[in-house]
Amino acid sequence: MPAEMVPLVGWMQQRAAALDRDAAFPGEEVARLRGAGALTVPLPVATPTRDDAAADRLASVLMLTGEGNLPVARVLEAHLNALHLIARFGGPARLAEAVAATEGGALFALWVTDPPEGALRAVRAGATLRLEGGKQFCSAAGHATHALVTAEMEDGRRMLVLRLSAGERVTPLPAPLQGMRAALTGAVDFTGCEVPDSALLGAPGDYLREPDFSAGAWRGSAAAAGGLIALVDATIAQLRSSGRFDSPHTRARVGTMLAGREAARLWVQAAARCAEDPAADTDHRVATVGLARIAVERACLEAMQLAQRSLGLTAFRVGNPVERICRDLATYLRQPAPDEVLTEAATWFATHPTATVLR
Ligand SMILES: Cc1cc2nc3c(=O)[nH]c(=O)nc-3n(C[C@H](O)[C@H](O)[C@H](O)COP(=O)(O)OP(=O)(O)OC[C@H]3O[C@@H](n4cnc5c(N)ncnc54)[C@H](O)[C@@H]3O)c2cc1C
Known part of the structure; x- marks a missing residue:
């Protein structure tokens, strides 16, 4: 796997200036990383015993991507962090579902930072959950297809895995960040979105x-x-x-x-x-x-x-x-x-x- 990634490093470096200048999402980079298997690299968390080779491989994938372009590495890191949590708290079946979605073109984000005005909340309404509020510092906002978010519920803080483009609204941060412009870190308002109960991941407090x-x-x-x-x-x-x-x-x-x-x-x-x-x-x-x-x-x-x-x-x-x-x-x-x-x-x-x- 890292061998397939080595030629991508120079290619990402050559394209990084233009992406930074235009604050453009690195969609082609994500596609090439997907092709090289970086988005579905086997995660150590999926193995019940110590596996240093898997840990080393994951470290190499992240370091090589960071060497190529840091905003791309941030997007990849969030995706892999989300898959790690899905594996950890959802087990093999849920991970297999997320990996299959990734092979089919999905990109996962991990949005857990609440804005100062208050945490994202999820309220039960029958078999669905109604969301109120949003998240800030959301990398890949407007480009990720799925997001693992945290939301306050009556039984505590829960994790939810959401399919995006379901009515959430993406806005730029009120004041943009000086660097990491190509990570497209914005704010996302989920107010009014309804998601199925099956979006819940793990138990209260697991995050x-x-x-x-x-x-x-x-x-x-x-x-x-x-x-x-x-x-x-x-x-x-x-x-x-x-x-x-x-x-x-x-x-x-x-x-x-x-x-x-x-x-x-x-x-x-x-x-x-x-x-x-x-x-x-x-x-x-x-x-x-x-x-x-x-x-x-x-x-x-x-x-x-x-x-x-x-x-x-x-x-x-x-x-x-x-x-x-x-x-x-x-x-x-x-x-x-x-x-x-x-x-x-x-x-x-x-x-x-x-x-x-x-x-
Ligand atoms: C490029 C980029 C992309 C990001 N993408 C995402 C994303 O996709 N999803 C997401 O959820 N988040 C994202 N984040 C946000 C990230 O998860 C953190 O919320 C953020 O980076 C925190 O940085 P901070 O310097 O404000 O931290 P802080 O924890 O606020 O630290 C700032 C300073 O305050 C001090 N401090 C902290 N707490 C206290 C306290 N209680 N009392 C006194 N001092 C204190 C610290 O020691 C430090 O000196 C992103 C951040 C960056 C930079």
């Missing part, structure tokens, strides 16, 4: 159940690490072609970027294997992914600073891939509650002094 709720974040880190790989490569290529690589200061900065990039790659692999190991302790899985998330974030932020310091104003010129990747990465790295994630991981590892992330 917040650990380790899936927190440990799934490793997949976003894998996609971000892919962006980091592309950023370091683009920076080195530009430094070499401009004759600036020979400065010892530049070489030291590049060495630091390379060390951070390889550390991020190793963190992603360790986090993927630990997070996806069903025999591992739940809190260990969550804490490992917490450290990985912050380590990858730090490596990306440091690389952005060093790339900009090395290239100077060139790194800020529109049309330079370094400018776009830095903008996309800076936006994508803003994931929920980073301080809480770090302090909780610190607490767990401090109270389990013999635990390691490599197992």
Whole structure:
């Protein structure tokens, strides 16, 4: 599978500037990824025992896509996260249904962020559920065919798998995001939509159940690490072609970027294997992914600073891939509650002094 994806990386990189400029959805990229099997890559969650090869393969698919184009990786990550939750809480039959739909052209989104005005609600009306309210920060809004959403119900927070184009209304965010423009992250209002009871997935509270709720974040880190790989490569290529690589200061900065990039790659692999190991302790899985998330974030932020310091104003010129990747990465790295994630991981590892992330 990753072998089929390798030629797609350069192709995605070539098309990324135009998609960013036009804030255009990467439909062709999604189609080519579907053809390469990336949207139906076997998920470790579907295997009852530890399967490091499956975790490594999933990590490679996400990193290669991130290396090609971060907004595409965000769309793929959400799709695979939705399939993971369907497998986890819906079992093999529900997963097989979602995989068959994907092979037939479906793209799943994962919309769980409620707007400040209130959570999405689902009210029972006989055999159907009536939706009220909406979601914000919805990637692939207007392009996904299905969405896994969370909704408040009388028995608690539930997950629903919705077929889209059923009357929901998509609008751009009131203020657009600076980066990740091609992920088409908008707001979706479901008020008035009616869905069958069969849309429900899992039991009340399942969405917040650990380790899936927190440990799934490793997949976003894998996609971000892919962006980091592309950023370091683009920076080195530009430094070499401009004759600036020979400065010892530049070489030291590049060495630091390379060390951070390889550390991020190793963190992603360790986090993927630990997070996806069903025999591992739940809190260990969550804490490992917490450290990985912050380590990858730090490596990306440091690389952005060093790339900009090395290239100077060139790194800020529109049309330079370094400018776009830095903008996309800076936006994508803003994931929920980073301080809480770090302090909780610190607490767990401090109270389990013999635990390691490599197992
Ligand atoms: C490109 C992109 C695409 C996205 N796509 C989707 C999508 O498809 N579906 C979806 O559901 N969501 C999506 N999101 C939203 C995402 O899931 C998060 O909601 C969002 O990224 C949170 O970022 P934040 O920086 O606002 O986090 P916050 O958690 O608000 O963190 C911001 C800061 O506040 C601090 N903080 C957090 N909580 C507290 C507190 N209680 N008290 C004090 N300080 C606090 C944090 O430590 C941090 O320093 C997307 C986000 C991005 C960037």
